[in-house]
Amino acid sequence: MAKTMETISTINSTLRTVLAVLVATVLGIASFFGYNIYHEKEIALQKVSALEEEISHKQAEIEQLGVRLKLLKVxxxxxxxxxxxxxxxxxxxxxxxxxxxxxxxxxxxxxxxxxxxxxxxxxxxxxxxxxxxxxxxxxxxxxxxxxxxxxxxxxxxxxxxxxxxxxxxxxxxxxxxxxxxxxxxxxxxxxxxxxxxxxxxxxxxxxxxxxxxxxxxxxxxxxxxxxxxxxxxxxxxxxxxxxxxxxxxxx
Structure with a gap:
């Protein structure tokens, strides 16, 4: 009986260990993907911001060029x-x-x-x-x-x-x-x-x-x-x- 209880305890401990490992793995994977998603989103936002700034700069250049061409044709x-x-x-x-x-x-x-x-x-x-x-x-x-x-x-x-x-x-x-x-x-x-x-x-x-x-x-x-x-x-x-x-x- 004592041996049976010991075996059950060992199994429970093993299961808890396996479960803990599984939980840790799942959390690790979730954290990894969560970080990547957050990081990618941040990168994407930075790219969008940089693109908007570039577009604004190009638009200003186009407007300035338009003014220059207009002045040159007066x-x-x-x-x-x-x-x-x-x-x-x-x-x-x-x-x-x-x-x-x-x-x-x-x-x-x-x-x-x-x-x-x-x-x-x-x-x-x-x-x-x-x-x-x-x-x-x-x-x-x-x-x-x-x-x-x-x-x-x-x-x-x-x-x-x-x-x-x-x-x-x-x-x-x-x-x-x-x-x-x-x-x-x-x-x-x-x-x-x-x-x-x-x-x-x-x-x-x-x-x-x-x-x-x-x-x-x-x-x-x-x-x-x-x-x-x-x-x-x-x-x-x-x-x-x-x-x-x-x-x-x-x-």
Whole structure:
């Protein structure tokens, strides 16, 4: 009997040990999977957070790029000339075109008084000086360098020299179109004063954020009665094209 009880006790002890081992194993497995699930969830949340941050960053870059592209494509109307009359000189047989030139602001409103010029021939050349700034200043909407700036020099025909005709803007003076913003007068005046130095001295140009400074002279064949307009982009490109206007420039 005693031996039987001892055997039963041994069996019970063994069972308890086995059960304890099983319970410990189950708890260990549960803890292992629970930790892994928690850890994986934490990792997943970190990945989601990192992904959201990256998406937000990319969205900001896209929006910034959109603003930059928009700024680089901004058009500013800067001048018009109306072909008042075209005739042939009876003595020389040369065609002469009478044009009325007018500077305008961004809204197309006149700046100052129109000026008249006689051009030999029917092809007009518009000579101007332009200062183009580094793209980063245009993209960042820098208050002093957010657009190229422009100085009219001459309007002349294909059958005459630029030196034969009067200036449109006086060298050294601020162009009328920019006089509406007195904040940058000193900066712009310095650019015009040092224009050819900036054009020929890369270090001087760099110190003022200037990408390039040079003269240009687009041209177009004129038709009597038509009005032609120049547009300047922030990045520096200029277009010359005919436009329809309700009221022709008056003298």
């Amino acid at each position: 058009d500013q109307r800067i001048g018009q000339f109306h072909v008042v009359d075209q005739l042939v000189d009876p003595e020389s047989g040369e065609k002469v075109s009478k044009v009325r030139f007018l500077e305008i602001d961004k809204q197309g409103k006149p700046i100052g008084l129109p000026r008249e010029f006689e051009i030999k021939g029917d092809v007009a050349y518009i000579e101007y000086w332009v200062v183009k700034f580094d793209d980063k200043y245009v993209e960042e909407a820098d208050p002093f360098r957010n657009t190229s700036i422009f100085l009219f020099r001459k309007i002349f025909g294909e059958d005459q020299k630029a030196s034969e005709v009067p200036d449109i803007d006086t060298i050294g003076d601020r162009p009328a179109v920019y006089a509406q913003n007195p904040e940058v007068t000193e900066f712009e005046n310095q650019l015009w004063k040092d224009f050819w130095k900036l054009a020929n001295d890369p270090e001087a140009a760099k110190s003022k954020g200037v990408r390039t400074a040079h003269g240009e002279a687009p041209n177009i064949k004129m038709i009597e009665g038509k009005t032609y307009e120049l547009e300047l982009r922030s990045s520096g490109g200029v277009s010359l094209k005919p436009v329809e206007v309700e009221i022709k420039p008056e003298s």
